[in-house]
Amino acid sequence: MIVTEDILHIHSYYSPNDLYDKIINGLNKLGKDVSKVTLDDLQPVDEFHIRGDAATKELIELAEFAPHMHILDVGCGIGGSTRRLSYETGCRVTGIDLSNEYIDTAERLTQLLNMQEQVTFHACSALELPFADNAFDGVWSIQMNMNIADKPTWLKEIHRVLKPGGRAVLYEVCGSTNTPLYFPVPWAQDGSMSFLVPPASFRDAMTSAGFDIEVWNDKTDLARKAFANAKEPEGEPDLPVLGVYLLVGNDIQTKAYNLRRNLEEERVSLIETVAVKPDSGTAGVRG
Numbered sequence: 382m383i384v385t386e387d388i389l390h391i392h393s394y395y396s397p398n399d400l401y402d403k404i405i406n407g408l409n410k411l412g413k414d415v416s417k418v419t420l421d422d423l424q425p426v427d428e429f430h431i432r433g434d435a436a437t438k439e440l441i442e443l444a445e446f447a448p449h450m451h452i453l454d455v456g457c458g459i460g461g462s463t464r465r466l467s468y469e470t471g472c473r474v475t476g477i478d479l480s481n482e483y484i485d486t487a488e489r490l491t492q493l494l495n496m497q498e499q500v501t502f503h504a505c506s507a508l509e510l511p512f513a514d515n516a517f518d519g520v521w522s523i524q525m526n527m528n529i530a531d532k533p534t535w536l537k538e539i540h541r542v543l544k545p546g547g548r549a550v551l552y553e554v555c556g557s558t559n560t561p562l563y564f565p566v567p568w569a570q571d572g573s574m575s576f577l578v579p580p581a582s583f584r585d586a587m588t589s590a591g592f593d594i595e596v597w598n599d600k601t602d603l604a605r606k607a608f609a610n611a612k613e614p615e616g617e618p619d620l621p622v623l624g625v626y627l628l629v630g631n632d633i634q635t636k637a638y639n640l641r642r643n644l645e646e647e648r649v650s651l652i653e654t655v656a657v658k659p660d661s662g663t664a665g666v667r668g
């Protein structure tokens with residue numbers, strides 16, 4: 382993997398210590414029998430995106446992936462939606478993520494759930510996927526473009542590893558009418574690790590990479606509703622036993638509050654899209 386300053390900077394943001402042990406400790410504190418842990422038990426911590434498992438289930442319906450397929454989850458985090466996708470569809474799913482700590486945790490949680498035959502993981506960058514051309518029947522990527530400055534390279538990589546006729550399902554935070562953003566936000570401590578573009582530019586980047594857009598839904602209103610009660614924290618944070626703060630730090634309530642402000646003031650938007658790699662492989666490429 383080519384390790385640039387940008388990649389190291391993003392990597393350090395997503396590198397908590399002892400993450401797996403902290404999650405197991407949380408499950409114990411909640412009185413869960415760890416040998417019988419379920420996907421639902423892990424939801425509060427392993428679905429690190431706006432509207433969590435509810436959004437994942439909507440995307441699974443939209444994707445229409447069939448059980449025989451092999452899907453690539455790009456920027457899978459600790460694998461919550463990777464496992465949910467496999468569980469609901471019967472697909473084999475490979476997850477990749479930049480963070481070694483997340484991938485280690487994803488592998489161990491997957492073993493705990495006895496899903497390791499169907500769900501596997503690799504630590505690598507989405508800008509340099511270690512897979513052959515046309516290797517996957519489908520691609521799935523949830524809220525990672527925010528950390529990618531070089532969107533053309535990322536989208537070309539996804540397009541390259543997808544079989545002709547295959548579908549890519551993306552659920553992504555974009556910019557909006559106004560700038561700048563309030564920081565920190567859940568994906569970035571400051572502007573040096575956040576690279577949002579407006580939805581129209583994102584769509585153009587996808588078609589330039591060779592995709593035909595089949596579905597394009599604006600989910601910003603649902604995101605606004607989901608964060609409508611996020612308040613500016615006062616004093617010591619009052620954190621739940623299990624939560625995504627274990628992944629990105631105890632200032633998660635400030636991050637959620639800033640996301641609320643960014644959504645309400647039209648600084649951030651949320652889209653879901655299904656895009657197809659045309660059968661000819663290059664039919665959609667422009668320039």
Ligand SMILES: C[S@@+](CC[C@H](N)C(=O)[O-])C[C@H]1O[C@@H](n2cnc3c(N)ncnc32)[C@H](O)[C@@H]1O
Nearest residue numbers: 395428429430456457458479506507523525528
């Ligand atoms: C907001 S989290 C979303 C994680 C996961 N998709 C989920 O919904 O739970 C963003 C993820 O993108 C990953 N990421 C950021 N830049 C990346 C890159 N260049 N290559 C691979 N993963 C990256 C981060 O490590 C992090 O796990």
